[in-house]
Amino acid sequence: MAQGTRKKVLELRLLADPFVVAAPTGARIRDRLRLSSADEKILMLLGDHLGHHARADLAERVRIGKVPVKDNRRAERKRALTKVSSSRWAGAITRASEDQYRLSLRCLFDERALLRRAITEIGKRLAVPCGRRVGGVRGYQSRAERAQKQCRLQSLTARLTEVDRRIEGGHPAIVLGGRRLARARHNLADTSLTESEWRERWDSARLFLTADGESGVPYGNYTISVDPADGSVTIVLPEPMRHLANAPRGRYQLDCTVTFHHRLDEWLDRITAGQAVRYDIVHDPSRGRWYLDASWATPKRVQPTADELAATGARLLAVDLNADHLAACVVDTHGNPVGEPVTVPTDLPGPTSHRDGRLRAAITELINLARANGCAGLAIENLGFADARATGRETMGHGRHGKNFRRAVAGLPTARFRERLRGMAHHHGLVVIAVDPAYTSRWGAQHWKQPLQQQSKTTVVTGHHAAAAAIGRRALGHGLRRRPGVTAHDQRIVARRATGQTVPRPRARGTASPPRTAGTPHQGTKTCRDRSDQHALFPVSQDRSGRQPASPVGGDAANTGQLG
Structure with a gap:
């Protein structure tokens, strides 16, 4: 072959090792508060009073900047807040301000990384003439597209400069109530909201009705207390609002009661033992409802590693996440598919509450399927799409096909699916193994789609089912490629599938057994x-x-x- 016609050998990506997703570190339950008009008025006054001082404290924390923990003046700020609220309310406000500040700084660092990645990708393509390819980098197709990318590069560079300035000064931009809702005030016609409706949502989002739990106090929380006997809720009022109290020691008791149904036993065990329980009162103005959330920290548990789980000979339910469905396949300890693959529809378009409910229903179906097949856990891809979303069209295609692909990627609930699956699987005694998503779809379709279709009699096997089989094999430490004889169409061959070929077994070396010759018959x-x-x-x-x-x-x- 001539030197100029020699094909370039593509290097494979380095694959990350599979790992077990950590168990959730906390629990959260919710029940509805059916408030009277008087109770609703008191909670609005309380939340607005505490929210005003919480916003002032957060602004003061931002002005202090990026300093060590000992220099953030939290004790001084707490003493000032105690005069207008109480010691426990002040502690909750300063703790929330510190958490919000640290979270905003982490978001700034993530934004800087994404901007740098996008600037690098665009700069590479701008360095190549239009319509040409140099060193594997393709230039833009036309001068108009190149000019647009130059404008975008200038815009991204300006944003990066601003982000660097904020990180250097330690002053992140924080909008209590949500930046999206704040911007909607200037475009009410596009949001189908009136000014009064927007104002109601804005005020509700800026309420502060959070009380941290305390160990050793009755029912795990002194500020917001829930009596397990009758479900009554009492709240400690700040000093300027003590004249509104209807219970002893400056407390206000709501007319309604609370009855938690989900994880009730865990909640009762904690409050009867005097362990800390945090309470949040949330207002949903679109529905006109109030809720009480109870949350607490769960003990840390040592999860088995992926190698330990594979050594036990357990089965796994491998799941491939897609925009409109979940493709699942059960694999045994040798990496062989068991039974027929399953498709679980998700149908996620719609309001946020509907999407979350449908996603939970799909995850529940996966958990029931795993338990019915005796699986010890579920295997999923470690998807994030952070790099793809940052670079956009630079790495995700052009034209109609690229637009559809980017839309599908944007519609995948990767983070929400992972968090929901982690918590729900943990409560059912299942572990979640995350694997590197590289080549699962390509090699799965190449090596496992046809054998799965030969094995399945009533299910139409797709490339997503084959990708699920590849995900399960990678979670167990096997390769994605299928060796001959693992699955076959013939019933006699299926009955004696060569499962030993999928597991690396050490062979005896030296003189462990006498040599055998080709002429010696074997029984x-x-x-x-x-x-x-x-x-x-x-x-x-x-x-x-x-x-x-x-x-x-x-x-x-x-x-x-x-x-x-």
Whole structure:
């Protein structure tokens, strides 16, 4: 082959090792508060009063900037807030301000990384002339597209400069109530909201009704207390609002009661033992409802590693996440598919509450399927799409096909699916293994789609089912490529599938066993040699009388004394 026509050898990506997703570190339950008009008015006054001081404290924390924890003046700020609220309300406000500040800084660092990645990708393509390819980098197709990308590069560079300035000064931009809702105020016609409706949502989002739990106090929380006997809720009012109290010691008792149904036993165990429980009162103005959320920290548990789980010989339910459905396949300890693959529809378009409910229903179906097949856990891809979303059209295609692909990627609930699956699977005693998503779809379709279709009689196997099988094999430590004889159409071959081929087994070395010659017959199902001096995976053939053949199988010229 000529030097100029030699094809470039593509290097494969380095694959990350599969890992077990950590168990959730906390629990959260919710129940509805059916408030009277008087109770609703009191909660609005309380939330607005505490929210005003919480916003002032957060602004002061941002002005302090990026300093060590000992220099953030939290004790000083807490003493100032205690005068207008109480010691416990002040502690919750300063803790929330510190958490919000740290979270905003992490978001700034993530934004800087994404901007740098996008600037690098665009800069590479701008360095190549239009319509040409240099060193594997393709230039833009037209001058108009190149000019647009130059404008975008300038815009991204300006944003990066601003982000660097904020990180250096330690002053992130924080909007209590949500930046999206704040921007909607200037485009009410596009949001189908009136000014009064927007104002109601804005005020509700800026309420502060959060009380941190305390260990050793009655029912795990002194500020917002829930009596397990009758479900009554009492709240400690700040000092300026003590005249509105209807219970002893400056407390206000709501007319309604609370009855938690989900994880009730865990909640009762904690509050009866005096362990800390945090409470949040949330207002949903679109529905006109109030909710009480209870949350607490769960003890840390040591999860088995992916190698330990594979060594136990357990099955896994491999799941491939797609825009409109979940493709699942059960794999055994050798990496062989068991049974027929399953498709779980998701149908996620719609309001946020509807999407979350449908996603939970799909995950519940996966968990029931795993338990019915005796699986010890679920295997999923470690998807994030952070790089793809940052670079956009630079790495995700052009035209109609690229637009559809980017839309599908944007519609995948990767983070929400992972978090929901982690929590729900943990409560059912299942582990979640995350694997590197590289080549699962390509190699799965190449090596497992046809064998799965031959094995399945009633299910139409797609490339997503084959990708699920590849995900399960990678979670167990096997390769994605199928060796001959693992699955087959013939029933006799399926009955004796060569599962040992999918597991690396150490062979004896040295003089552990006497050598065998090609002329020595072998009994039973042990491997023997045929006439072509190759290993055969089937026992030595016999006639109907059960007698061995007259001449040994695998005889060659050296054994018979004949020359080839």
